[in-house]
Every structure is written in C-alpha cells, then in structure tokens.
Amino acid sequence: MTGFLQVFLDGLSLGSSYSLLALGLTMVFGVLGLVNFAFGDMIVWTAFLAVELTSIGLPLPAVIPLTLVGSVALSMFVGEVVFRRVGTQNPLSLLLVSFGLSLVLVALAVQVFGELALMFPSPTALNTVLQVDGLQISMLSLVNVAVAAVILAALFVLLNRSRLGLALRATAENARTARLMAVRPKSMVRLSFAITGVIGGVIALLWFMKVGTVTPRSGLDITLKAFIALVIGGLGSARGAVAGGFALGFAEAALASWLPVDLRGLQQALAFVVVVILLVLRPQGIGGRLLDVSR
Amino acid sequence: MPEPLLSVHGLVTGYGPNAVVEQVDLSLCPGESVALLGVNGAGKTTLVSTIAGLNPLWSGSMTFRGDTVTKAGPEARATMGISLCPEGRQIFTSLTVEENLLIGATPSRRRRPAATAAQVQERLARSYERFPILKERRHGGGGQLSGGEQQMLAIARALMSAPELLMVDEPSMGLAPAVASTVYGLLRELKREGLAMIVVEESSNRALGLVDQCIVLRGGRSVLSAPVGELPDHATLLEVYLGSSTSEEVTS
Numbered sequence: 001m002t003g004f005l006q007v008f009l010d011g012l013s014l015g016s017s018y019s020l021l022a023l024g025l026t027m028v029f030g031v032l033g034l035v036n037f038a039f040g041d042m043i044v045w046t047a048f049l050a051v052e053l054t055s056i057g058l059p060l061p062a063v064i065p066l067t068l069v070g071s072v073a074l075s076m077f078v079g080e081v082v083f084r085r086v087g088t089q090n091p092l093s094l095l096l097v098s099f100g101l102s103l104v105l106v107a108l109a110v111q112v113f114g115e116l117a118l119m120f121p122s123p124t125a126l127n128t129v130l131q132v133d134g135l136q137i138s139m140l141s142l143v144n145v146a147v148a149a150v151i152l153a154a155l156f157v158l159l160n161r162s163r164l165g166l167a168l169r170a171t172a173e174n175a176r177t178a179r180l181m182a183v184r185p186k187s188m189v190r191l192s193f194a195i196t197g198v199i200g201g202v203i204a205l206l207w208f209m210k211v212g213t214v215t216p217r218s219g220l221d222i223t224l225k226a227f228i229a230l231v232i233g234g235l236g237s238a239r240g241a242v243a244g245g246f247a248l249g250f251a252e253a254a255l256a257s258w259l260p261v262d263l264r265g266l267q268q269a270l271a272f273v274v275v276v277i278l279l280v281l282r283p284q285g286i287g288g289r290l291l292d293v294s295r
Numbered sequence: 296m297p298e299p300l301l302s303v304h305g306l307v308t309g310y311g312p313n314a315v316v317e318q319v320d321l322s323l324c325p326g327e328s329v330a331l332l333g334v335n336g337a338g339k340t341t342l343v344s345t346i347a348g349l350n351p352l353w354s355g356s357m358t359f360r361g362d363t364v365t366k367a368g369p370e371a372r373a374t375m376g377i378s379l380c381p382e383g384r385q386i387f388t389s390l391t392v393e394e395n396l397l398i399g400a401t402p403s404r405r406r407r408p409a410a411t412a413a414q415v416q417e418r419l420a421r422s423y424e425r426f427p428i429l430k431e432r433r434h435g436g437g438g439q440l441s442g443g444e445q446q447m448l449a450i451a452r453a454l455m456s457a458p459e460l461l462m463v464d465e466p467s468m469g470l471a472p473a474v475a476s477t478v479y480g481l482l483r484e485l486k487r488e489g490l491a492m493i494v495v496e497e498s499s500n501r502a503l504g505l506v507d508q509c510i511v512l513r514g515g516r517s518v519l520s521a522p523v524g525e526l527p528d529h530a531t532l533l534e535v536y537l538g539s540s541t542s543e544e545v546t547s
C-alpha cells in the first residue's frame with residue numbers, strides 16, 4: 001500500500017509539471033495550429049534569466065516575478081515576430097520554423113552561457129523531504145502540485161467564465177466566424193502566447209529547481225515530455241492536455257518504482273512504448289476536441 | 296428620403312484572380328429589408344461576407360450609417376452594428392449553447408458605449424424568451440442541437456450584438472418546411488421590430504413575402520433589383536432571372 005501511495009505521490013508531482021507543459025503547448029496549437037518544438041528551449045532561456053538575475057544578487061522574491069515577466073515577454077515576442085509572420089496557411093511551415101527556432105535558441109545559449117551546467121537558484125527550504133508513515137515527498141513537489149492546481153484552476157476560470165476565454169475557444173474552433181463576433185484572431189494569438197509564457201515561466205522555475213542545474217540543451221527533454229503528454233491527451237484539447245500530463249506522470253512514476261533495477265535505464269524508452277500502445281488503442285488521444293472544455 | 300443605413304456602390308470582389316461579384320449596388324434604409332436571390336454559385340454568400348468585412352472589396356465603396364467602412368475589418372463592422380448569420384450556421388460546437396450566445400455579444404461599438412454586463416444578461420434573457428428551446432439546452436453543446444435549433448441559435452447569436460443590420464445566409468437551408476416557417480416567423484417578428492435585414496435564399500416565396508426589395512444575382516452581377524411590389528410574376532422570375540435549376544445545372 002505504501003508503495004502504491006508513494007507512486008501516486010510521485011506521479012502527482014510529475015503529472016502536475018507535465019500537465020502544465022502540455023497546456024502550454026496546446027494553447028498555441030489551438031489558435032495557431034502550431035506545435036511549438038522550441039517550447040522547451042524558450043523555457044531554458046527563461047531559466048537562464050533566473051540564473052542571471054540571481055547572480056547579480058537579486059533575492060528569490062524578486063527573481064520569481066521578473067522571471068515570469070521575462071518568460072511572457074519572450075513568448076509574446078516569439079509569437080509576434082516569428083510565428084505570426086509565417087501565418088497559418090501551412091501548418092508544416094510553422095512546424096519547420098519552430099524546429100529552426102529551437103536550433104537557434106540552443107546555439108545562442110551555447111554561445112552566451114557555454115556548454116557547462118549552471119547552478120539553478122533553489123531555496124534550501126524547498127529541498128526538505130517530508131516523511132509521513134514511510135511516504136516521502138519533497139517540499140518542492142508539494143509546491144509543484146499546489147502551483148499547478150492554482151494555474152489549472154485559473155485557466156479553467158479564464159477559459160470557461162470570461163469573454164476572453166470564450167473568444168479564445170471560439171477562435172480555436174472557427175476563427176473566421178469568431179471575427180464576425182468582433183474577436184480579432186491577432187489578439188487571440190497574442191493571448192495564447194501570453195498564457196503559454198506564464199506557464200513556461202512557472203515551469204522554468206519549478207523544473208530547474210528540481211533538476212538543480214540548467215544547460216543550453218536541457219530544452220529537448222522538456223519539449224518531449226510536453227509533446228508526449230499532449231499526444232496522449234489528444235491535440236488541442238485543454239482537458240486532454242491535463243489528462244495526458246497526469247497519465248504520463250503516473251506512468252513514469254510507476255515504471256521508476258516497479259521496474260527491475262537493471263531495466264531502469266530503459267524507463268524513458270518504455271514510457272514511449274506505453275504511449276505507442278495507448279495511441280494504437282485510442283488514436284485520438286484520451287481527451288476531447290479543440291480546447292473543448294464543455295464536454 | 297431618409298439617410299440610408301447601408302449603401303454599397305460598385306462592389307467588386309472575388310477569390311484569387313477570379314472576380315466573383317461584380318459591380319453590385321445596394322442601398323438599404325433603416326428597418327428596410329431585401330431578399331438576395333440567385334442560383335448556386337451566383338455569389339450571394341460572397342456578397343454578404345464582403346458586406347460583413349470577411350472579404351476585401353476589390354473596388355467600389357460601402358458606407359454604414361454614413362460612415363465609410365470600405366476598408367474596415369469584420370470586427371469593426373460587427374461593433375458598428377452589422378451582423379451576419381453565416382451560411383451553414385457555423386455554430387461553435389466546442390462551446391455550450393449559452394456560450395455561443397455570449398460570444399455573440401460584441402464587447403464594444405463605435406459611437407455607442409460598450410454593452411454592459413447587465414445589457415448582455417438582458418439580451419440573453421430576451422433570446423431565451425424568443426427561443427425557449429435554447430434556454431432548455433443552454434448548458435448542452437452547441438453541436439448537439441438539431442438543424443432547426445442550430446439555425447435559431449445562429450440567429451439568436453447574431454442578435455446578441457443588438458445589430459442594426461442583420462444578414463441571414465440561407466436560413467431555411469436543410470430545414471423541414473415547418474421548421475423553415477418557424478424561422479421565417481421569427482424574421483418577420485424582427486422586421487416588425489424595425490431591424491433592417493438582408494435575407495439570402497436561392498429562391499424563395501417565403502423570402503419575398505418578408506422583404507421590401509429584391510435583388511437577383513446571376514454570375515456575380517445584379518440582374519434584377521426592384522421593390523417587391525414591382526417584381527415580375529413568379530414564373531417569369533424563375534425563368535428569366537434565376538434560371539430553372541435543371542437548365543442551370545446543364546449549362547454550368
């Protein structure tokens with residue numbers, strides 16, 4: 001029982017991160033039809049910003065909001081300057097541009113920060129591990145779950161209870177008709193990149209506090225996790241993204257804990273096998289349709 | 296002569312290199328309504344989409360309530376009081392019925408203050424009064440309605456912006472006659488309330504029974520534009536202006 005609960009706790013913590021990641025990707029996918037493969041690298045740049053801000057002596061309470069602001073700015077800049085220019089006529093060209101952007105961001109990061117891993121600021125309090133009845137959970141994991149819960153709730157309210165959210169969902173489904181209701185596609189693209197920026201900033205902080213260090217190449221892992229969660233959940237569905245994120249989190253936690261020790265190196269590969277099996281069984285993913293929160 | 300609500304001069308538009316609508320003139324006074332008739336592919340949808348701002352004018356001009364809107368986008372025109380209930384209804388299936396209505400309430404409009412939350416609620420209540428079925432289904436998905444209910448929803452949504460001009464593209468398309476009659480009953484009520492309308496149909500006695508003017512498009516050109524009272528008899532109208540549907544299929 002303890003073993004099972006431990007896996008549940010680990011999965012919950014991993015799943016919260018993955019859900020947020022997948023949500024970040026799905027927001028932009030919904031309105032632009034773009035799966036942004038540079039998402040992880042943008043998060044890495046945000047993480048570097050946090051490292052730099054810390055190194056000039058700013059305390060964490062200042063670093064956190066500045067990092068979030070930076071992340072939103074980066075996301076909106078990229079959305080405005082890179083992706084919106086390309087346009088939505090050809091989803092493949094958007095995809096290609098996002099690959100290109102990823103390469104550029106990594107190369108630039110190598111130039112600016114070097115290949116060596118940099119220490120990521122992490123308050124010692126967050127590294128405390130709580131022990132209850134043989135269960136272990138770190139403060140950081142708890143914070144992770146709590147922050148994810150707050151963001152998910154806020155997004156739910158935004159998407160379902162505000163005109164802006166309605167406009168975003170309507171645009172994702174049928175931008176042309178939404179324009180007849182005075183919804184500007186341009187504004188919706190901006191909004192989706194802004195939301196993705198907030199999520200990216202939060203992830204940058206939580207993810208690298210956990211990992212401890214950041215390198216220019218840390219982004220690929222993040223993008224992959226987000227992408228897997230997204231595909232499991234079903235592209236374009238906000239609910240699916242959350243479900244997919246948690247599914248991936250629990251699957252990883254279970255594999256990590258129950259796999260024989262000598263097979264643990266294969267954990268990542270096996271996670272992919274699980275994904276493939278899932279997609280064979282349910283090609284549309286476990287979620288619904290485009291940002292479909294109503295069902 | 297009152298100042299026209301909408302006036303369109305020499306409108307030309309199309310897709311890619313092909314002009315689809317050419318040299319169309321149209322003038323509508325407040326509260327007046329016009330039927331826009333024509334066979335498949337005549338350019339009716341293209342014309343009303345262009346008036347709504349979805350397609351750019353290649354040439355010609357358009358004013359609404361005296362303002363030149365030739366270059367305005369659909370968002371601006373929507374906030375000015377032009378509303379299009381588009382062909383195929385275009386209900387947002389990922390939104391609930393009520394959300395479909397709410398998204399129709401455009402947030403602000405030129406020359407008039409933005410709709411307040413209270414006004415939006417008032418319009419919502421009015422929609423539910425007109426369409427009790429929508430109230431019943433308000434938390435259900437927009438895609439789960441029947442064709443007729445979807446058409447009601449599409450019209451109700453177009454009304455949520457409290458427009459001064461409502462354009463309805465083929466409101467009876469795909470509907471059983473009884474349901475189509477209900478839809479036209481509603482349009483008649485809206486006309487009584489003083490709403491200016493452009494009603495698109497392929498050919499319809501229903502539409503002609505509703506409106507003040509009639510414009511027939513053929514091959515993108517207006518081949519007839521007259522007050523309903525001065526129209527030729529029905530058979531001639533069909534023969535000469537619309538072309539009987541069978542002969543049209545053969546020639547096109």
Ligand SMILES: Nc1ncnc2c1ncn2[C@@H]1O[C@H](COP(=O)(O)OP(=O)(O)OP(=O)(O)O)[C@@H](O)[C@H]1O
Nearest residue numbers: 310315333334335336337338339340341342382497
């Ligand atoms: N998006 C588009 N791209 C290219 N051509 C188009 C497009 N939409 C319509 N057309 C062409 O423009 C012409 C007019 O089409 P339109 O839809 O305006 O006609 P319509 O009178 O509304 O016909 P229907 O009664 O079938 O709705 C047709 O020849 C059609 O093929």
Ligand SMILES: [Mg+2]
Nearest residue numbers: 339340341382
């Ligand atoms: Mg049409």
